[in-house]
Amino acid sequence: xxxxxxxxxxxxxxxxxxxxxxxxxxxxxxxxxxxxxxxxxxxxxxxxxxxxxxxxxxxxxxxxxxxxxxxxxxxxxxxxxxxxxxxxxxxxxxxxxxxxxxxxxxxxxxxxxxxxxxx
Numbered sequence: 001x002x003x004x005x006x007x008x009x010x011x012x013x014x015x016x017x018x019x020x021x022x023x024x025x026x027x028x029x030x031x032x033x034x035x036x037x038x039x040x041x042x043x044x045x046x047x048x049x050x051x052x053x054x055x056x057x058x059x060x061x062x063x064x065x066x067x068x069x070x071x072x073x074x075x076x077x078x079x080x081x082x083x084x085x086x087x088x089x090x091x092x093x094x095x096x097x098x099x100x101x102x103x104x105x106x107x108x109x110x111x112x113x114x115x116x117x118x119x
Contacts, residue, residue: 035059038088038109046098053098053105060086060111087114 038058062085090106
């Protein structure tokens with residue numbers, strides 16, 4: 001009898017933990033889990049009191065899918081996976097000098113072409 005009560009209590013506890021975890025994930029946008037939207041953030045390394053330096057940080061769109069067969073036939077080096085992405089980049093910026101170091105201070109951000117993906 002005591003074994004049945006203990007197992008029922010453990011089952012109820014496990015069920016309540018699972019329900020709480022499920023509600024936590026449902027209340028958040030899972031597609032951007034762990035990554036904030038693309039926006040300006042202060043760079044703590046180069047910023048000085050009264051002279052902040054900002055840079056664009058955050059996530060944008062990306063996806064991967066199987067390469068269509070007709071596209072694969074036209075590739076010099078056929079690849080099974082095709083990917084698309086946009087990156088968080090500066091829309092506008094100002095050049096500044098901090099401690100004799102030339103920097104680019106971002107003033108506006110947006111999601112656009114990932115420059116490091118270009119070849």
